[in-house]
Amino acid sequence: MIREAFRRQYGTDQNARVFRAPGRVNLIGEHTDYNLGFVLPVALDLACYVAAAPSHDGRVHVYSEQKHESRDWLAAASGDLSPVHNWSDYPAGVARELARAAYCIDPQSLLIHSTVPEGSGLSSSAALEVSCALALLGDQKIQPLRLAELCRAAEGRFVGTPCGIMDQFVSVFAREHSALLIDCRSLEGQPVTLPDNIEILAVNSMVKHALGQSAYKQRTEECAAAVESFRHADPAVSSLRDVTVALLEKVSPSMPHMIARRARHVVTENERVTLFVNAAGRCDIERMGELMVESHVSLQHDYEVSCEELDFLVDTAIGIDGVLGARMTGGGFGGCTVNLLHKGAGSRFRNEITAEYRDRFNITPQIVECHPAGGAAELKNSERSPDPAALSR
Numbered sequence: 001m002i003r004e005a006f007r008r009q010y011g012t013d014q015n016a017r018v019f020r021a022p023g024r025v026n027l028i029g030e031h032t033d034y035n036l037g038f039v040l041p042v043a044l045d046l047a048c049y050v051a052a053a054p055s056h057d058g059r060v061h062v063y064s065e066q067k068h069e070s071r072d073w074l075a076a077a078s079g080d081l082s083p084v085h086n087w088s089d090y091p092a093g094v095a096r097e098l099a100r101a102a103y104c105i106d107p108q109s110l111l112i113h114s115t116v117p118e119g120s121g122l123s124s125s126a127a128l129e130v131s132c133a134l135a136l137l138g139d140q141k142i143q144p145l146r147l148a149e150l151c152r153a154a155e156g157r158f159v160g161t162p163c164g165i166m167d168q169f170v171s172v173f174a175r176e177h178s179a180l181l182i183d184c185r186s187l188e189g190q191p192v193t194l195p196d197n198i199e200i201l202a203v204n205s206m207v208k209h210a211l212g213q214s215a216y217k218q219r220t221e222e223c224a225a226a227v228e229s230f231r232h233a234d235p236a237v238s239s240l241r242d243v244t245v246a247l248l249e250k251v252s253p254s255m256p257h258m259i260a261r262r263a264r265h266v267v268t269e270n271e272r273v274t275l276f277v278n279a280a281g282r283c284d285i286e287r288m289g290e291l292m293v294e295s296h297v298s299l300q301h302d303y304e305v306s307c308e309e310l311d312f313l314v315d316t317a318i319g320i321d322g323v324l325g326a327r328m329t330g331g332g333f334g335g336c337t338v339n340l341l342h343k344g345a346g347s348r349f350r351n352e353i354t355a356e357y358r359d360r361f362n363i364t365p366q367i368v369e370c371h372p373a374g375g376a377a378e379l380k381n382s383e384r385s386p387d388p389a390a391l392s393r
């Protein structure tokens with residue numbers, strides 16, 4: 001139990017409270033969130049757990065079970081923290097954003113244990129931010145949307161990754177047994193029931209190319225440049241969300257080719273999200289699969305955020321019996337693919353994709369079953385926290 005790990009670390013018998021925030025897999029709608037478009041993630045039962053109890057030295061202590069590292073600071077000075085460029089910037093950044101938003105950061109000790117694989121594109125950072133935010137807030141009330149926004153601000157302003165709202169939003173708002181359609185402009189989420197004759201599996205390529213970080217920022221800049229071009233043609237355009245396929249076709253021939261391709265990805269991807277949700281509504285699982293493959297091709301060629309390993313996993317997956325569709329998920333340049341399968345096709349898929357990937361790259365991929373889980377919350381005493389075996393060193 002995480003509470004036992006807490007006692008081991010902090011040597012106190014005090015009853016620690018435990019908070020959980022899930023990671024996610026995005027079914028479709030990639031690189032659309034910061035363009036104020038649509039996304040359709042599913043929260044996972046992989047999650048970050050934080051045990052917390054008051055400390056008596058005026059300081060906030062954070063300890064990571066994975067890293068075996070800690071950091072501490074004066075609780076009253078939480079608003080003045082600066083980044084030190086490691087994992088602890090996530091909890092520290094959240095503390096700073098909460099303090100600056102006039103929430104009270106009390107002296108306390110936090111023990112962090114995450115089951116979301118880091119760097120896998122399954123949103124380990126949002127799970128860390130949201131679970132730490134809940135722990136740091138304790139009994140203070142916060143609007144769920146404010147919670148998601150402050151966690152995103154911690155990642156953008158403190159850690160320095162200019163991400164969209166998808167990961168933090170779904171970690172807060174997810175509903176069990178459903179995907180979540182998020183309108184990233186109105187910031188509304190709508191649960192989407194998925195057909196029950198499917199399985200969703202994520203395949204972790206186990207690679208993370210360094211290029212990803214700089215490319216993400218570059219894509220946000222390229223999208224901003226595209227918006228400028230569209231605005232000349234139609235002053236009502238304030239984000240790529242406002243661009244229709246008709247406007248795209250009219251304006252893009254006069255734009256630099258690369259910028260036009262970036263825009264084409266975002267505009268068509270927003271359409272694919274809507275088509276995917278409609279297909280899910282009529283249980284057209286073949287169409288859902290096709291749209292995922294179209295999304296991947298667009299990310300690969302127009303948005304250029306895929307990589308050799310992800311392309312191989314997608315190409316291999318769609319040749320396996322029972323697979324309806326596959327695509328890269330998350331920011332790209334490594335991490336996971338998400339695969340839509342006929343129910344019951346999972347074990348064959350697992351074996352084949354593992355063998356093929358090993359053959360080609362000499363790497364064993366990690367396969368994650370994706371069962372839509374609920375959003376972040378405090379765990380009741382009776383609820384299960386991660387396996388003690390996973391927590392013992």
Ligand code: GLA
Pocket residue numbers: 029030031032033034163164165166167330331332
């Ligand atoms: C990362 C970001 C998200 C989103 C995806 C791409 O996961 O954190 O906000 O932009 O990339 O869809």
